Amino acid sequence: MPLSTMKRVLLKLSGEVLMGDQQFGIDPAFVMELAKEVKTARETGLEICLVIGGGNIFRGMAGAAQGMDRAQADYMGMLATVMNALAMQSALEQLGVQTRVQSAVQMDQVCEPVIRRRAERHLEKGRIVIFAAGVGAPYFTTDSGAALRAAEMNCDALLKGTSVDGVYDSDPKKNADAKRFETVTYGKVLADDLKVMDASAVALCRDNNIPIVVFSIREKGNLARVLSGEGVQTIVTNEKK
Secondary structure, X not given: XXXXXXXXXXXXXXXXXXXXXXXXXXXXXXXXXXXXXXXXXXXXXXXXXXXEOOOOOOOHHHHHHOOOOHHHHHHXXXXXXXXXXXXXXXXXXXXXXXXXXXXXXXXXXXXXXXOHHHHHXXXXXXXXXXXXXXXXXXXXXXXXXXXXXXXHOOOOEEEEEEOOXXXXXXXXXXXXXXXXXXXXXXXXXXXXXXXXXXXXXHHHHHHOOOOEEEEEOOOOOHHHHHHOOOOOEEEEEOOOO
């Protein structure tokens, strides 16, 4: 499906982009810039779901690597994603965009639980739905949470906004000759371990035929360009081109 004809997408943002130029935490000014990008996309009539990682605050696998219990560390990471979701909600609502945060870990004082039909209704009313706390269980990343919500909400594509402008055959930060793909199949991503998303997320998108669009969210206006089909990105699909 051409990006310009999509009706509903899930935008997955890595937690690290919320840091801006900081080393840790949330940069409110940069979050506001991201919110403006999302608002511009929403104004095209697109229905938008959001999932934000938690790596700017706490990453479960990193905690486990330092000796923490993996399940406990993952739950801490889930709480970090809720904090990021609330920060993005605040920025969007300052811009006049109605949003709802739904968390897979129930915390009624600050957000709704994940209820698919309620989320559908929010989208129909023009609200942006921010899904937090991953899948609500340890041992799964927010990439898996994004793929799950994209399938659950019948999204036309999963857009992954990161710090790089697509999928490369090797790490472009380490290899100056790394080649960027315009399109690539799910099978190649999994077989060559291309680090687009974790394997379970890629497999879930493959099984539900949800294209994954990888692009740089740090470039101002890039989200709108990608949605119009003009931006620099890599599209992961079942089709070989």
